[in-house]
Amino acid sequence: MGGFFPESRSTPFLISFLLFLFLAFCYSPANAENSISQIVPLIKQEYPGKPPHIRMLYVNILSLGTRKINQPILLDTGSSGMTIDCAAVLPRKLCSAEGVHITKTLELDGIFVTTQKVVMNYGIYDEYGNVALARVTFGSPHSPVATDRLVPFLIRYKTVKRSTGEIVGGRLWPKGIFGVSPIGGGGPNRMLKSPIDAVSAGNGLRKGYYLSPIGTDWRICANEDANCPTVEAFHIGISESVKSDFNTQKWMAASNRYNFPTIDSCILLKEITTCRPTVYDTGNSTILLADNLPKDSDGSMGVGTKVAVKIAMLGEWKFDTSYASELEFSPTIGHSIVGIRYFETNSLLVDLDAKEIGIRIGH
Missing domain, CATH: 2.40.70.10 (Acid Proteases)
Structure with missing residues (x-):
């Protein structure tokens, strides 16, 4: 006879079932959660070396594609596009200061590494690397935030001090940059943009982010030692009331x-x-x-x-x-x-x- 319901179903049952669907939609956890900003914990680090008083905020990159990374990188509202150290993403045999050792596009656990080389400029230094694409998941393992599509970013193989040509790095050097500036971009055709642009805000929220105060307390620590404090200050998605x-x-x-x-x-x-x-x-x-x-x-x-x-x-x-x-x-x-x-x-x-x-x- 056609239709979704068998003829043997009574009208009261049909009304009850439709009411159930309506309530399930209105009060489902997904819809409730979509009206609240996603909170990303930030890592606070006071640099333990010289010069003193260098203070930074980091975001933890949990995964790229399906490959687990668990690498803190510098949160930067003053730049666009994400960069991350080669050794944090790829097998070490593929990484050196001379470049990423690939001859064609490499697919690794949902990460697409291209042979296109890029130089990104930051303040007094430049980062050299290859363009890659992947879905990015960041924040807390208990409440991760993920992009809704592949995001272009830079897999860097060296960082160079522009004034001297010196290759810099080492244990305490930031292993990448999480650039969330909404203007422009980096790389070819400015394709390396803020990863936040690829994060869905959720129902009733404006697309974007806000940073609440991080506090005045700082502690000398190192991300490599996992002894830095965190603060829940990075909010993805903006409500009208906020x-x-x-x-x-x-x-x-x-x-x-x-x-x-x-x-x-x-x-x-x-x-x-x-x-x-x-x-x-x-x-x-x-x-x-x-x-x-x-x-x-x-x-x-x-x-x-x-x-x-x-x-x-x-x-x-x-x-x-x-x-x-x-x-x-x-x-x-x-x-x-x-x-x-x-x-x-x-x-x-x-x-x-x-x-x-x-x-x-x-x-």
Whole structure:
């Protein structure tokens, strides 16, 4: 006779069954979970070597494709695209400072490693590697976050200090970068973009992320020793109620040279105000100003220097420097950088749907 239900089923049964389906859909765990941001724990590390006071945040990469990685890499709001050390991904026999030893595209546990070589530029150094593609899973083993498609990234085989050509690395060097800047990208045709762009936000959430305060407590530790503290501060997916608590504006780019978003900010230091496009950068331990300002006799600004950062129409944040080299100056770059100190007590939001950045001062 056709239809989904046999004729022997009664009308009351049909009504009850339809009601059951409706309730199951409305109250299923999947739908309930989709309305809540996914929380990714961040690893807090104070570098145990020299120079002192280098503080960084890391995200744990759990797997690429179906290959388990379990490798912390640097969280960087000031760059786009992910990089990861060759030895953390591939058999060591394929990795050397001369390159990844493959002659054609290699498929390994859902990781597609190509022969296309790329150089990525970061601050004072460059990373050399091959383009690869895989689904990326990161965060906590108990609550993992995964991309919904293959993501292009860089498998790096060497890191070079640009000024000297020196190959750098070693036990304490970050084993990769988790670049979550939403602007531009790296590599050929800027194809290496933020992995967050490939993470589904869930029903009722805006696509993007926000960082809640990470706290002012730091401990000297090493990821290799698994003794660094974690903080649940990286939230994937943005609810309307969360976004309403931020002051937001459309993001801008300082220039076509850079692939990070900026907000106009004014920094008051020793009664001198400098206003520039500013990037809020988890990958930087210092405050870098795009001007030369008067320094103390020892060439620094001194411990306890009072700094005020005023973000155009969004808020003001004040702090005292805690070590002499926390303030740096580079009059040639044309923009300012506000590093990890901002994220200790304040929040940053990136709405990928609206192409907006949000600032929340004090919480």
